[in-house]
Amino acid sequence: MAWVWLVLAGLFEMFGVMMINQMHQDRRWRSxxxxxxxxxxxxxxxxxxMKTLPMGTAYAVWTGIGAAGGALAGMILYGEKKNWQRLLFILMVLGAAVGLKLVA
Known part of the structure; x- marks a missing residue:
């Protein structure tokens, strides 16, 4: 169950980052x-x-999901630059997160 919590944490991290971008665009209290x-x-x-998973693993996977998700959301939703190099490095971040799960 800890991995489910961790994925949810990463997805909410990604959502929070998207809301930072939204705050820069409209400055409404709802954002x-x-x-x-x-x-x-x-x-x-x-x-x-983190009640179950080691701190280093949990933090690395959490930030990886947030960083990769934020970069993908920027490309898909906010018109940020899309190229194969960015996608390659996003895949590397996700690959590292998967690798940490395999050894944890």
Whole structure:
């Protein structure tokens, strides 16, 4: 179950990052509320995962999901540059997260 919590934590981390971008675009209070909810949920699920998983593994996977997801969301939703090099490095981050799961 810890890995489920960790994936949820990473997804909420990604959502929180997207809300930071939204805050820069519209400066509405609703964006701030969603940002706080996103990061709050992310930290909650990360803390649940860390009850079982080693801190280093949990943190690395959490940040990997957030970083890769944020980069993909930027390309898909916000028109950021898309090229094979960015996709390659995103895959490397995800591969490292999978590798940590295999050895944890």
């Amino acid at each position: 701030l509320v969603w940002l706080i909810i996103g990061f709050g949920a992310s930290f909650f699920f990360l803390s649940e995962a």
